[in-house]
Amino acid sequence: MYLFLILLVPLLLVPLPATSKPHVLFIAIDDLNDYISPLDNHPGVQTPHFERLARTSVNFANAHCAAPVCHASRVAVMTGVHPTRSGIYRNMFGARGPRWRHESKLLEKAVVLSQHFRDHGYRAVGGGKIFHTLQWTPHDSQNDPEAWDDYRGDPNNPIAPDWPRPRLVPDEKAGLTKGRPLGGHSHLFGAAPLNLPDEQTGDHMVVDWALEQMKEAKKGTPLFLAVGLFRPHIPWEVPQRWFDLYPLAGVNLPPHREDDLNDAHHHGRTHWHKWVVENKQWEKFMQGYLASISYVDHQLGRLLDGLEATPALKNNTIIVLWSDHGFHIGEKANWEKFALWDQTTRVPLFIHAPGVSRDGAETRQPATLTDIYPTLCELAAIPVPEQCDGLSLVPQLKSPERKRGRLALCSFQFWNENRPSHAVSDERYRFIRYGNGFEELYDLKEDPHEYENLIDDPGLAAVKIRLAAGVPEDAAPIATLPKDSPHHRANQARK
Numbered sequence: 001m002y003l004f005l006i007l008l009v010p011l012l013l014v015p016l017p018a019t020s021k022p023h024v025l026f027i028a029i030d031d032l033n034d035y036i037s038p039l040d041n042h043p044g045v046q047t048p049h050f051e052r053l054a055r056t057s058v059n060f061a062n063a064h065c066a067a068p069v070c071h072a073s074r075v076a077v078m079t080g081v082h083p084t085r086s087g088i089y090r091n092m093f094g095a096r097g098p099r100w101r102h103e104s105k106l107l108e109k110a111v112v113l114s115q116h117f118r119d120h121g122y123r124a125v126g127g128g129k130i131f132h133t134l135q136w137t138p139h140d141s142q143n144d145p146e147a148w149d150d151y152r153g154d155p156n157n158p159i160a161p162d163w164p165r166p167r168l169v170p171d172e173k174a175g176l177t178k179g180r181p182l183g184g185h186s187h188l189f190g191a192a193p194l195n196l197p198d199e200q201t202g203d204h205m206v207v208d209w210a211l212e213q214m215k216e217a218k219k220g221t222p223l224f225l226a227v228g229l230f231r232p233h234i235p236w237e238v239p240q241r242w243f244d245l246y247p248l249a250g251v252n253l254p255p256h257r258e259d260d261l262n263d264a265h266h267h268g269r270t271h272w273h274k275w276v277v278e279n280k281q282w283e284k285f286m287q288g289y290l291a292s293i294s295y296v297d298h299q300l301g302r303l304l305d306g307l308e309a310t311p312a313l314k315n316n317t318i319i320v321l322w323s324d325h326g327f328h329i330g331e332k333a334n335w336e337k338f339a340l341w342d343q344t345t346r347v348p349l350f351i352h353a354p355g356v357s358r359d360g361a362e363t364r365q366p367a368t369l370t371d372i373y374p375t376l377c378e379l380a381a382i383p384v385p386e387q388c389d390g391l392s393l394v395p396q397l398k399s400p401e402r403k404r405g406r407l408a409l410c411s412f413q414f415w416n417e418n419r420p421s422h423a424v425s426d427e428r429y430r431f432i433r434y435g436n437g438f439e440e441l442y443d444l445k446e447d448p449h450e451y452e453n454l455i456d457d458p459g460l461a462a463v464k465i466r467l468a469a470g471v472p473e474d475a476a477p478i479a480t481l482p483k484d485s486p487h488h489r490a491n492q493a494r495k
Helices: 002-013 048-055 070-079 113-119 202-215 270-278 282-308 369-379 394-398 458-468 489-494
Strands: 023-029 058-060 123-128 223-229 317-323 349-352 408-412 421-425 429-433 439-443
Touching (some): 048 282, 048 349, 058 394, 070 113, 123 202, 202 223, 202 282, 223 282, 270 282, 282 317, 317 369, 421 458, 429 458, 439 458
Parallel strands (some): 023 317, 123 223
Antiparallel strands (some): 058 349, 408 421, 421 429, 429 439
């Protein structure tokens, strides 16, 4: 036995082969809020594959984005750096490449999540919307091509060529008033069925590509596969079959109150809601949003099916699914995001880790999407870069009820304010301090729709003090557009 142990010790010191590393399926979904059935379960919503994922993962039911806008949120996830340190609180357009490295000096040498896995033996491939880009802004993307071994199509024009548009009727011919947000003729803020099959839509083609990547995974090389799905981002245009799931007469509007902004911070976008209500488009837009959710649920199902059908990946793949921010469909007279209420910042976050996660469980422990980077590093047994601000969620994967020593923090800077605003959440309460000094406090257990601002309730003074301590005193000032960056499209056009 003594001789056996002597011979065994050197073997234990030899690094495990790459095949022992878990693969990673990293799914990013755009503008998906909490309507899905494993979260708030909006009446009538049909999301069977999200339910399927919830049964095989831990549902972080109190997860929040780092910023309620696409660009800032995605940079935070992919670098692990929170906006309160980078200064990137908003969207910035007109880029081709990782201009965020020049928008924030702190991010100049930041290691992208996919690059970090690549540096540690993974084959890192991506497709669809991972960094910020839009369907209607071709060649405007903040993706970093150097962070991937391969990327579907043009990494700096990853989705625009894939999305057809329906035949659109001008507002005046449709009997609608002028003033539609984002322009009256383009209907980018609108809903309409596409007269074509799923196979000819952008997210379906991205999933087709992802399924091929699964099949071609090379033995001995762990795979980091990032799949970015664009729906349910506007415009809510998906094939007719998904609209048919939600007959207009049966569509339920979200809970709302006419006086909801009386004790709240004004988001500056009530004109969107005014146009929707005056033109009786609320139910139609809700129908389009729900149809888009069910469409992307179907794409999720195809990914899960593909994983199940690939023996090399089936039992050794970490799955993480997240959305870049929440979304309003008229709640608080708001549409889209660009606010700091729970509806805007709370996001789906599901994590499955083979042999680690207590699958089927749900946790209300607060999480911020910047926690994804260190979580994946710990699960893959690779070091966490010093740049990361997040805290690993592995303890909650193992014991979902285990208390976290950190609050969730989401930050944004409103257009008419010169300082960033911050929202802090624990398991029950939410505190918001705006750049203009206005404050809000909500009890989400008793008031999940945040109707009553309890900031002046003396019985909650201790709660306010505790949550306010989570607001950073030295948050970075907002980043400005770096017009001299080589990734600024105007500079590239001049070359």
